[in-house]
Amino acid sequence: MAEALSIVIIDDNPGSLELLSVALAHSEAAVYTAANPVEGLELVRKHRPRLVVTDLVMPEMSGLEVLKEVVSFDSSIDVILMTAHYTPETAVAAIRQGAADYLQKPVKIGLLRERVASLIESANLRKRVHASSGAGAQDLEFEGLQAKSDPMWNLFAMIQRVAPHYRSVLIQGPTGAGKDLIATALHRRSHVLGKFVVLNCSAVVETLFESELFGHVRGAFTGADRDKTGLFELATGGTLFLDEIGDMPLATQAKLLRAIQNQEILPVGSLNPHKVNVRIVAATHRDLRAAIASGNFREDLYYRLSMVELTVPPLKDRPEDIPLLARHFVRKFSGEFSKPIEGLTQRALLVLQRYGWPGNVRELEHVIGRACMLSDGTMVDIDNLPESLIHTEARLNSSEESSSLLEDQERQLITDTLRAVKGNQSEAARRLGIGRDALRYKIKRYELPG
Template sequence: MKILVIDDDAALCRSLQIHLERDGHFVRSCHTAREGMSLHAEGGFDLTFVDLKLPDGSGLDVLKAIRDAESPGLAVMITGTQDMKATIEAVRLGAFDYIRKPLDLEAVLIAVEKAAQEQIRAKSKRRVPLEQAFHPREIVGASRSIVEVIKQVGVLSQNRIPVLIEGESGTGKELVARALHEATSPGKPFVAINCSSVVPTLLESELFGHVRGAFTGADHDKVGRLEHAGEGTVFFDEIGDMAVDLQAKLLRAIQERSFEPVGGVKCIPLRARIVAATHRDVESMVASGAFRGDLYYRLGVSTIRVPPLRERRDDIPLLTSHVLARVSQELHRCVSHVDDKAMRCLQAYDWPGNVRELENVLTRAVLLARTDTLLEDNVAASIGDRPAAYAGPEAPVKTLRDAERDHVERALRSTGWNVTQTAALLDISPTTLRKKIHDYELNAPADK
């Protein structure tokens, strides 16, 4: 492949050039947006790595130029900063992938491998971004799993199909829904309905509205949430708690793109996008008859899974910094640092309540802090006797090799030693996985 690297870090460019040329690729590199756009305009590059922040401009401008080129090829955005807005914008501009610094060579090689597989299709079909401006709320994180969520938001913002957001309580499902709304329909209403907090007998009227005289106490017409949302978004939080009979009415409204208010006969068009979220296992509910299968499949046209915090512990420092800034301002306290032991304490805890619980713990810890630095005692006292395991900062630490060996072995067991599925789960190539199996002397069970 012919690859272009645009980054102001000369050492990084040289390192990538050495590794990629060793694999047989032709590589050019440059350090400014202007030079990068000039080189790309010469044509023929199959893949371009673009740094977000360049000395003379933004990597997003380079992406725009690549998108509009006669032979655009594929582009991968790389950055060393936390910027959800830029991630979404990069995906909307057609970025093939998004990689965080410091660069993991394995991630780079995987991107190149995927690009090679997609090369022909990418050259024949360009992604056209939406033109709407957007100001999404910040989803904080740099882990691969949360970056994937942000990338999905960018992709799904290019249409208005129903979306189902799955994840445990406290993971930030509504935050994802709002980010999707802001990327798709900025300035339009975002109407949230908590299906578990509204009395079932009143939920129908809340959704569809009612006409005067529809029932006792209905002394005036009422506009429902679906109509009030207009061309914005209706967010059904905890859709799994909706009564089955109301599920049928919601399904009809989604299918027909219209509905009638309670007691009325006039059809009202449904113009809003439908986004739903749940912490429940909806597939099991469908099997037991507690949730309509046809509604589940209609809502689940596209699904976003928000990972629990224990699966992205590397994001805890970023989240902590973000939360501390907000909490310190709200409580009028000047707490801006976290002791190393306190941070290890935070990262060792399993967080059954996820980001919401982290926010609560940090709020209490800030109140307990006597200086501008959170100490281990502040955090440990705030976690207290919570049910999740707290290994503590002094827990024995495995070597990196042993930890990786155990992780690979556990992933293989979870897929029944299916190499292809395990490689996808670990986000590495099957070739890399086979090498790790050999290096770690892992053996499949006798019955495999």
């Protein structure tokens, strides 16, 4: 805990209160304690702390009610809940309501200090991200993912919060947006000791799904000349990543649901079930609710998988990430091709930022890889970019006048809406029918008062 901060601890157990205050005592931290939630909230309003640590079950007011009050007062304050009745489901439910973490009592002091330090480090990193011009890529990285935009750092914050607790996560987003990297980040931040095992559901023959997931015994079917360990068993103690879960056949979905619910598998041809302990991360680019409506996806499996839902935004919705990612890929491919490429010209960057990126980050990576392969100089220029991007830029230039008119109209609409709601960005975003992050981007783009 390197930076000066204040902490409020709320617990109706005097012994626990004393133990926690000693555990979090620090030369650069001011620790305030309260034996009941009403006094604790008064301390929060008075000192506006960086962190609140509160028990869940207390007289007068529960920890969840304290959480609600703190989030309403200042959503930037992190709240850690503690309970003697921990379950992954209650932990995730609390995090959905705004908790930064959820710990089981009696709290392990080392774990508490580790989680507090992690929260503060994450907050400091986000400050550096917002203050950065984008040049210091090492400061804009989370588990190997490069980003500067608010939508991505909000996603990273949720990963950090749910990773220690989740049993299943559903990642949604367009093809090429990086869902596999998000799954890897979840596994790493969960600190489980087992393996990260991957199954691409779109690449498996329907008749082999059950064998791939649960394994089989010798003689179970023609060609089964030896026992085979399934991916569930291989991933026990770790994470099983089911990529493109929307392509899984309905018959397999029913068996997957039972395996997740019971944490038990039955290899094909066997009469002896095996217990497993597996976290499930599923990903898809499909609209699973539409698939449910059309009868192509099981509703009960959807709700089992979506204990936590994470959405990876398309690249076109986070244009501030494009220069950062482009420079990252230039460094990667200049090393792979042993070329002294130092970066991209401004006009090449402009073309990249104005393109729509239907293939998302994967398409950008391929474009930069091709450009580095073709480049003979120290900078990637527009001559090294595919013709499709250049043609898009030409069309954009020819319609610049009409685009300018549309931008003027959009700027005026946002200004009028913000004025009507007295600057309330959440209400303005709702009235405009866009996300709050998108509204903030447009406010920044048009240099409007926030």
